[in-house]
Amino acid sequence: MPEYKAPLRDMRFVLNEVLDLDGHYAKLGLEEVNSELLNAFLDEGAKFSENELAPLNRSGDEEGCHFEDGVVTTPKGFKEAYAKYVEGGWPAINGDPEFGGQGLPGSASIAISEMTGTANWSWSMYPGLSHGAVATIEEHGTDQQKNAYLPKLTSGEWTGTMCLTEPHCGSDLGILKTKAEPNADGSYSITGTKIFISAGEHDMAENIVHIVLARLPDAPKGTKGISLFIVPKFLTDGNGGVGERNAVACGSIEHKMGIKASATCVMNFDGATGYLIGPENKGLNCMFTFMNFARLGTAIQGVAHAELGFQGGLAYARERLAMRSLSGPKNPDGPADPIIVHPDVRRMLLTSKAFAEGGRALVYLCAQLGDQVKLARDDAEREQAHDLMALLTPIAKAFVTEVGLEAANHGVQIYGGHGFIREWGMEQNVRDARISTLYEGTTGIQALDLLGRKVMMTQGQALRNFTKIVHKFCEAHGDNGELKELIEPVARYNREWGELTQAIAMQAMQNPDYVGAASVDYLMYSGYVTLAYLWARMAAKAQEQLDAGAGDEDFYKAKISTARFYMKRILPRAAGHKGAIEGGLDCLMELDQEHFAF
Amino acid sequence: MATYKAPLEDMRFILNDVFQADRLWASMPATAEVTRDLSDAILDEAGKMVENLLFPLNRDGDEEGCHFDDGQVTTPKGFKEAFKTYAENGWTAFSGNPEFGGQGMPKSLAVLFEEMMHSANSSFALYPALTNGATLCLDAHASEDLKQAYLPKLYSGEWSGTMCLTEPHCGTDLGIMRSKAVPNDDGSFNISGTKIFITGGEHDMVDNIIHLVLAKLPDAPAGSKGISLFLVPKFLPDADGNPGERNGVAAGSIEHKMGIKGSATCVMNFDDAKGWIIGEPNQGLAAMFTMMNYERLSIGIQGLGLGEVSYQSAADYARERLQGRAATGVQNEGGNADPIIVHGDVRRMLLTMRALNEGGRALSTYVGMELDKAKFSENDAEQKAAQDRVALLTPIAKAFFTDRGFDTTVIGQQVFGGHGYVREWGMEQFVRDCRISQIYEGTNGIQALDLAGRKVTRNGGKYVDAFLADLRGWIDDNANEQGLDSIRERLVAAVDLLESTTAELLRQAGDNPDMVNASAVEYLDLFGYVTYAWLWARMMVTAAQRDDDFGRAKLTVGRFYFERLLPRAGALAEQIKAGPATMMSLEQDLF
Numbered sequence A: 001m002p003e004y005k006a007p008l009r010d011m012r013f014v015l016n017e018v019l020d021l022d023g024h025y026a027k028l029g030l031e032e033v034n035s036e037l038l039n040a041f042l043d044e045g046a047k048f049s050e051n052e053l054a055p056l057n058r059s060g061d062e063e064g065c066h067f068e069d070g071v072v073t074t075p076k077g078f079k080e081a082y083a084k085y086v087e088g089g090w091p092a093i094n095g096d097p098e099f100g101g102q103g104l105p106g107s108a109s110i111a112i113s114e115m116t117g118t119a120n121w122s123w124s125m126y127p128g129l130s131h132g133a134v135a136t137i138e139e140h141g142t143d144q145q146k147n148a149y150l151p152k153l154t155s156g157e158w159t160g161t162m163c164l165t166e167p168h169c170g171s172d173l174g175i176l177k178t179k180a181e182p183n184a185d186g187s188y189s190i191t192g193t194k195i196f197i198s199a200g201e202h203d204m205a206e207n208i209v210h211i212v213l214a215r216l217p218d219a220p221k222g223t224k225g226i227s228l229f230i231v232p233k234f235l236t237d238g239n240g241g242v243g244e245r246n247a248v249a250c251g252s253i254e255h256k257m258g259i260k261a262s263a264t265c266v267m268n269f270d271g272a273t274g275y276l277i278g279p280e281n282k283g284l285n286c287m288f289t290f291m292n293f294a295r296l297g298t299a300i301q302g303v304a305h306a307e308l309g310f311q312g313g314l315a316y317a318r319e320r321l322a323m324r325s326l327s328g329p330k331n332p333d334g335p336a337d338p339i340i341v342h343p344d345v346r347r348m349l350l351t352s353k354a355f356a357e358g359g360r361a362l363v364y365l366c367a368q369l370g371d372q373v374k375l376a377r378d379d380a381e382r383e384q385a386h387d388l389m390a391l392l393t394p395i396a397k398a399f400v401t402e403v404g405l406e407a408a409n410h411g412v413q414i415y416g417g418h419g420f421i422r423e424w425g426m427e428q429n430v431r432d433a434r435i436s437t438l439y440e441g442t443t444g445i446q447a448l449d450l451l452g453r454k455v456m457m458t459q460g461q462a463l464r465n466f467t468k469i470v471h472k473f474c475e476a477h478g479d480n481g482e483l484k485e486l487i488e489p490v491a492r493y494n495r496e497w498g499e500l501t502q503a504i505a506m507q508a509m510q511n512p513d514y515v516g517a518a519s520v521d522y523l524m525y526s527g528y529v530t531l532a533y534l535w536a537r538m539a540a541k542a543q544e545q546l547d548a549g550a551g552d553e554d555f556y557k558a559k560i561s562t563a564r565f566y567m568k569r570i571l572p573r574a575a576g577h578k579g580a581i582e583g584g585l586d587c588l589m590e591l592d593q594e595h596f597a598f
Numbered sequence B: 001m002a003t004y005k006a007p008l009e010d011m012r013f014i015l016n017d018v019f020q021a022d023r024l025w026a027s028m029p030a031t032a033e034v035t036r037d038l039s040d041a042i043l044d045e046a047g048k049m050v051e052n053l054l055f056p057l058n059r060d061g062d063e064e065g066c067h068f069d070d071g072q073v074t075t076p077k078g079f080k081e082a083f084k085t086y087a088e089n090g091w092t093a094f095s096g097n098p099e100f101g102g103q104g105m106p107k108s109l110a111v112l113f114e115e116m117m118h119s120a121n122s123s124f125a126l127y128p129a130l131t132n133g134a135t136l137c138l139d140a141h142a143s144e145d146l147k148q149a150y151l152p153k154l155y156s157g158e159w160s161g162t163m164c165l166t167e168p169h170c171g172t173d174l175g176i177m178r179s180k181a182v183p184n185d186d187g188s189f190n191i192s193g194t195k196i197f198i199t200g201g202e203h204d205m206v207d208n209i210i211h212l213v214l215a216k217l218p219d220a221p222a223g224s225k226g227i228s229l230f231l232v233p234k235f236l237p238d239a240d241g242n243p244g245e246r247n248g249v250a251a252g253s254i255e256h257k258m259g260i261k262g263s264a265t266c267v268m269n270f271d272d273a274k275g276w277i278i279g280e281p282n283q284g285l286a287a288m289f290t291m292m293n294y295e296r297l298s299i300g301i302q303g304l305g306l307g308e309v310s311y312q313s314a315a316d317y318a319r320e321r322l323q324g325r326a327a328t329g330v331q332n333e334g335g336n337a338d339p340i341i342v343h344g345d346v347r348r349m350l351l352t353m354r355a356l357n358e359g360g361r362a363l364s365t366y367v368g369m370e371l372d373k374a375k376f377s378e379n380d381a382e383q384k385a386a387q388d389r390v391a392l393l394t395p396i397a398k399a400f401f402t403d404r405g406f407d408t409t410v411i412g413q414q415v416f417g418g419h420g421y422v423r424e425w426g427m428e429q430f431v432r433d434c435r436i437s438q439i440y441e442g443t444n445g446i447q448a449l450d451l452a453g454r455k456v457t458r459n460g461g462k463y464v465d466a467f468l469a470d471l472r473g474w475i476d477d478n479a480n481e482q483g484l485d486s487i488r489e490r491l492v493a494a495v496d497l498l499e500s501t502t503a504e505l506l507r508q509a510g511d512n513p514d515m516v517n518a519s520a521v522e523y524l525d526l527f528g529y530v531t532y533a534w535l536w537a538r539m540m541v542t543a544a545q546r547d548d549d550f551g552r553a554k555l556t557v558g559r560f561y562f563e564r565l566l567p568r569a570g571a572l573a574e575q576i577k578a579g580p581a582t583m584m585s586l587e588q589d590l591f
Ligand SMILES: Cc1cc2nc3c(=O)[nH]c(=O)nc-3n(C[C@H](O)[C@H](O)[C@H](O)COP(=O)(O)OP(=O)(O)OC[C@H]3O[C@@H](n4cnc5c(N)ncnc54)[C@H](O)[C@@H]3O)c2cc1C
Pocket: A129, A161, A162, A163, A164, A165, A168, A169, A170, A171, A172, A195, A196, A197, A198, A199, A256, A264, A435, A438, A439, A440, A441, A442, A443, A444, A445, A448, A516, B321, B323, B324, B325, B340, B343, B344, B345, B346, B414, B415, B416, B417, B418, B419, B421, B422
């Protein structure tokens, strides 16, 4: 079974060296935050993840959650680990200091989320969902609401959920049916059924605060008629404690492919008391403000499963003996060579490594942009960060989870038959990873968001802002002899990205279906190119450190080596996606619905 | 919910119209009795059987799994009864040698039957599949006595068979196996050792289980040239040929797996179990090779079958699930949203699945026919050509069917959105069941090595040259056919690409021993996409002769294949050309 070790060296490389968070914090005027603090954090987070969470991952999968009579019990050890997490103050890292939070920016905790998530994704979803609730209340709640909920949510004594999905709708929230009837006291009675609610009910916290999307009686149809409500499991008693039980209950939990230790609940609201948060009928807009953060949270999952698949695969590939290297025995005294000598096994390992580390860089970069969106002092800077983050978030969410799933599958494959056996843990990694391309907006929906909203609706401006950055980077490093072969493909694909986008825009003007038909291939294309840029950036930094004699030569050389692998063996995949897009529309749209199967 | 109907119309289209398999059957005495009427009737019956008998057990079988208790394995509820019906209706004898009670059906028909089995219930399908492997091997290499004693009961389904190769420390590298066989005075052997991952190693559906076991004789040479093959029954047959004394072989446990949970995967302990040699000493692996192509194709078909059931379920769901509005305006006025099949991206997913499934079905039938020629043809040249063709295409069929099958089941799950992740809907089970097919019967990495190494570079590309010549010949012969006009250029470009990339592979492999292993998987994928292109072209030419919805749909899906999937080949070629350097330069410790 793979034993998780937090990849601290690589995390520091990305945070401190590539993204230069020290400089970043100084620029934002966050004097008390710096790499020293971050490093201490990382060490503690690693210990907690490795020692408390990783050991519960396999057993949590086998045991799963239990449902009985409305009560959900999490697997053995989960509750205790959560208590320690709360005690350690972890939930409060990013919280508003006014309510007991430590007020650290998102980039300071992103690596912690990665570690807890890699060690045990199911477990990490409980605190993960709370983030969404906290962010929503911080941003849109009244003072009274903040005072009532934030202290306990921030400390982690209470947890939160996001209740969007209903049986008949997930992507298309415009058709949701849950109702909110106003009461005389200013509160609302919420009635309806929500499904697939993560952490909707469990035994780890004394109260659960649901953020619920519902419709007011005379709300307009569609997405413009949705409002947002706070619906606590127990009403507050006015003194910060819990009072009466509210009319919301878990009807059942789902039996799933993976993340079995994360309770996925049917939640029945039966005239439950709720409180409007944000303006009437603006519920979806309110959600949008933190949607980028939530998506980023799921993007981390791609990194997590790629990392775990890679670590597990690597350990096994060094030990498992099978066949001889084609260039002569490498382990002449043993009955066979370790399988890491075989190029095909290396292909799987390097692919996983390239996705894990490249994905990490992308997700951390988005977190850095998130800081700027929130804290940059200059308006223009804030807006620029916002636009860039808006562009990169669907890429991070969908691309990183898609390739995370691929890497998890490589992990299984490296184990041969043992990969298919539960006790080895590699197949769980695939099952857990599989959800990440579905929830928080499917890959298809992310792709529509990228191509439709972020690229087309800005007339390509958002993309041009980014390709300009890439272009400048290539210009700055193109003359560096060592890096040339890495920069050249990035520059080429970066140019082509713009051309491809223009070609799509032309077609889309003639036929609105063109966007939907091209979207996922476009997203994957964009992902491969974005990662190429980040790999080149990491290689450039590594080269700089080597030139400066910074020590740690092996680490930097491995970086450059992996970057080369990425350019030669992974990046060409983008061409396949481009070809598919250029294949056009007719063959996709003309088949009659009834002729899909005979 | 998952839904399945045997795709009979497409199967008949491929078998009868595209390949005219009945002409081949008629040309060979061993299969002369198989007419088009007969094959159509068999497919009909098989469809009904899998739909009614096996498919309903699929979901429950996954939830319940197999039980192990004190050496006994109990299969999920209903499996045992279904197997009895299955055997009584003669399905276990399908491809068996008629001399011993088999029905002698050609592989080209069997592939379609196997596809239905895997669509309906992959776990169940594996029990007869393993028996098939064992009987093929026995039929080809065992002594007359052993055949007489075992084949009839294996064909009748009273007994079942296994293949015992893998050991805890080796699966791919069988040369280092440890199981021993010590000769007895009476000509039998005592077999000792531990085998793991043995499918159907123990279960409750039959009276006796016949293990074919690889083991080493006392003075066997080291490595793969020192392995012999033995028959080891669970119960030794008594004087009347019925199960008698219990042999020294027993299941030690069963594995808890990601999928195919209704299939028992057993640790088998051989403790001086009595066995009989099959074939010559130290020729065990060679004996296995004769049936290997059949088995690989069959396991490849597991990927295909699961891709098909996933597709059908997804297509049904996409017509029903209402979500969002079409980009071109409302399509479903009365409803609060449009069915998701109106969305370009959902269509992309569905058509990708379908194009891969139907391309795969054509390839499975094609390889099935070549296997039939290789076995039954009385024309030496035809037989030899078929053997070469099978050698070339089998690793592709195994790995490409299962890799694309896995992709397909994942896409099918994606069409269901969040429901795809929930077990009761059935879509995630197809993913879990399919995952194994990329691993066993030789991992797909090993298939790719077999292709790029043994089948291509080792003979200087001879088999590929013959294949490419056939493709070009076919393109010339059909130059004026209607179905070809829209895709001809793309097809020619694909054939050119396979040719140039093969040349590049041969060139670089000459300079660097790591080249083959470093590019094998991409090369196999490229080969698969180009082969499907040719088969799609063949289907399109045939479809253009029809004037009906089926024919028009084929043409559309074919164009989709050429326009939206085939471009992947270009990217693969680029990856291959990049060579092994970037994969080998990183030192082991620096990973
Ligand atoms: C384990 C789990 C945990 C979850 N946790 C939560 C949670 O905590 N809170 C919550 O509210 N929800 C949660 N969800 C729900 C999840 O977010 C939804 O399942 C997801 O948004 C997809 O919605 P759906 O299932 O209704 O799929 P559908 O919307 O029905 O989509 C089906 C398919 O159609 C495609 N599609 C739909 N519309 C379009 C379009 N316009 N164009 C192109 N393609 C389209 C989709 O991409 C998908 O492939 C969870 C789900 C699961 C399985």
